[in-house]
Amino acid sequence: MRVNRATLDDIAREAGVSRSTASVVLHATKSGTRVSQKTRDTVLMVAERLNYHANSLARSLKGSRTNVIGVFYGFDPRIGKSPFLLEIISGLQVACSDLKLDLLLHTSPEAGTEAKVIRKLCDGRNDGLILASWPTDQLAELIVRAGLPSVALVEPVLGLPLVTADGSAGARLQLEHLAARGHKKLLALFPNMTRGGSVAHRLSALEEIAREMGVELAVRTASDGPDEAISGEDLTWLKTRSGPTGIVCWADETADLACSQLLAAGISVPGDVAVVGFNGMKPSQIPRWDLTTVEANWQSVAYASVQRLEAEINDQDGPLETQLPVRLRVGSTT
Numbered sequence: 001m002r003v004n005r006a007t008l009d010d011i012a013r014e015a016g017v018s019r020s021t022a023s024v025v026l027h028a029t030k031s032g033t034r035v036s037q038k039t040r041d042t043v044l045m046v047a048e049r050l051n052y053h054a055n056s057l058a059r060s061l062k063g064s065r066t067n068v069i070g071v072f073y074g075f076d077p078r079i080g081k082s083p084f085l086l087e088i089i090s091g092l093q094v095a096c097s098d099l100k101l102d103l104l105l106h107t108s109p110e111a112g113t114e115a116k117v118i119r120k121l122c123d124g125r126n127d128g129l130i131l132a133s134w135p136t137d138q139l140a141e142l143i144v145r146a147g148l149p150s151v152a153l154v155e156p157v158l159g160l161p162l163v164t165a166d167g168s169a170g171a172r173l174q175l176e177h178l179a180a181r182g183h184k185k186l187l188a189l190f191p192n193m194t195r196g197g198s199v200a201h202r203l204s205a206l207e208e209i210a211r212e213m214g215v216e217l218a219v220r221t222a223s224d225g226p227d228e229a230i231s232g233e234d235l236t237w238l239k240t241r242s243g244p245t246g247i248v249c250w251a252d253e254t255a256d257l258a259c260s261q262l263l264a265a266g267i268s269v270p271g272d273v274a275v276v277g278f279n280g281m282k283p284s285q286i287p288r289w290d291l292t293t294v295e296a297n298w299q300s301v302a303y304a305s306v307q308r309l310e311a312e313i314n315d316q317d318g319p320l321e322t323q324l325p326v327r328l329r330v331g332s333t334t
Contacts, residue, residue, distance in 0.1 A: 006047075006050035006052040007052075008022055008023060008026065008052075010050060010052070011026065011043060011046050011047050011050060011052055014046045014049075014050065015039075015042050015043045015046040016042075017039060017042075017043060021035055021039065021043070022043055025039075025040050025043040025044065026043065026044075026047055026052070065127050065313075066102075066124070066125060066126070066127055067100065067101050067102060067127065068101065068102045068103070068104055068125055068126055068127060069096065069101055069102075069103060069104070069126060069127055069128050069129065069130065069306065069309060070104045070105075070106055070121055070125070070126035070128070070129045070130070071092060071103060071104070071105050071106065071129070071130045071132065071153075072106045072107075072121065072129060072130070072131050072132065072133060072139065072143065073085065073088075073105060073106065073107050073132050073133070074107075074131075074132065074133025074134060074137045074139065074140075083281040084279070084281060084298060087281055087298035087299050087302070088132060088153070088154075088298055088299075088301075088302045089105075089302075090299050090302070091298065091299035091300060091301065091302025091303045091305075091306075092130070092302045092303070092305075092306060094299070094303060095302065095303040095305075095306035095307065096306060099306065099307075099310060101306070104125065104126060106120070106121060117139060118139070118142050118143065118146055121143065121146070121148065122146050122148050126148065127149070127313050128148060128149035128150060128151070128309045128310075128312060128313045129143065129148050129149070129150040129151075129309075130150070130151050130152075130153050130305050130306070130309055131143055131150055131151070131152050131153065131157055131160065132152075132153040132154055132155070133155060133157075134155055134197060135155055135156055135157060135158075135197040140157045141158075143157075144157065144158070144159040144160060149309065149312040149313045150309070150312070151163060151305050151308045151309045151312060153301070153302065153305045154198065154298075154301065155197040155198055156197055156198070156201075156321075161308055161312065161318060161319065161320055161321070161322070162320065162321045162322065163301055163304050163305040163308050163321075163322045163324075164198065164301060164321075164322070164323055164324070165296035165297070165298070165301055165323065165324050165325075165326055166296075166323040166324065166325055166326050167198055167201055167202035167205065167323075167326075168201070168202065168205035169323075169325065169326055170202070170278055170294040170296065170326040171202050171205045171206040171209055171248075172205070172209050173294050173326065173327075173328045174206070174248050174276045174278065174294055174328075175206065175209050175210060175213060175215060175248070176213075177276060177292065177328055177330070177334060178215075178246040178248070178274060178276060178334065179213055179215055181246075181274060181334060182245075183215075183244075183245045183246035183274055184214070184215050184216060184245075185215075185216045185243075185244045185245055185246070186210070186215060186216065186217050186218070186244050186245075186246045186247065186248055187217075187218050187220060187230075187234060187238070187244040187246070187247045187248070188203070188206060188217055188218065188219045188220065188247075188248045188249075189220055189221075189222040189229055189230065189247060189248070189249050189250060189254050189258060190202075190203050190219060190220075190221065190222060190250045191221070191222060191250055192221055199250070202250075203219065206248065207219070216244075217248075218244060220234060222249075222250065222254050227257070228257065228261055229249070229254045229255075229257040229258040229261060230247075230258050230261050230262070235261065235262075235265050235267075238262070238265075238267055238272075238273055239265065239266075239267060244273070245272070245273055245274065246273060246274040246275070246276070246334075247273060247274070247275045247276070248276055249275065249276065249277045249278060250278060251277060251278055251279050252277035252278065252279045252280065252281060252291055252293050253279075254277070255275050255276065255277030255278075255289070255291050255293065255333070256277070256288055256289050256291060258275055259275050259288070259289045259291075259333055260288055260289070262275070269289075269333055270332070270333050270334050274292075274333060274334040275289075275291070275292070275333040275334070276291075276292050276293065276294070276333070276334060277291045277292070277293035277294070277333075278293060278294045278296070279293065279294070279295070279296055279298075280293050280294065280295025280296060280297075280329060281298065289331070289332070289333055290331040290332040290333070291331045291333050292328070292329065292330050292331040292332075292333050292334040293328075293329055293331065294326050294327070294328055294329075295326060295327050295328070295329050296324070296326045297324065297326075300324055301324050304322055304324060308322060
């Protein structure tokens, strides 16, 4: 969905000044026009209220493109420690190379600098923007309001086309695989639900499919500690005859950690408890377990997001949501 951007004429009209006066204030236009501080403050206040962003490069290249797309990355920016980011960047780079585009990466700003970041994103360097961040990111709404052609990657942003992996299909693959092996009582380990977005969507699908299949599902927030995914209380429960015999994990990192915890607690994997992950990403270090997991091709997802953004930039119609398929890879943990 394209949002109409405020123009210089809009600012001038709202501020009650001439177009040339507004241009002097907002564009530092060289002119003989002298502007009082009161008028300057009024123009700047209106520009902020209407979310106006001066675009000098676009003005100088009217009707042209920079062939640069921006990527706002609001997840963990530590590239060397984030296999997910490496997959995403790889897919974006390949797509940009194929489409003869350049890629400009932006990361999360410090608190209180959001307005400056928006001005930078919309200063004319980027033809469009790919937004990869949590739905709760305060910048997401500002980016939508700015009207720059944009696409949400992985996580949904209200008002933007979304390109992601099919989380619902992945949840079904996890449950059907465990159920086929006789596991009807399961523990689900997911991140904090306040993040919303794909976390809430996939968990909702998981719960609905579990009810449909007659599977008992207990949902827990995965522990935040670097050495544990399962709480001590749930570890004790898993040791009992009445405890779950399978664990469904939000991500492979959680699954790998859960398997190690189970082993340390004297619980056999998969003899006593089976574990299924999600992502199928190449880990940043040698994995401890050959996980059964749902593989999502994040490189292909990123590639498709660039294609979708190109359609937005060129005012071409496209789907509001694009979900790429996932597949089950059976390892030694089920």
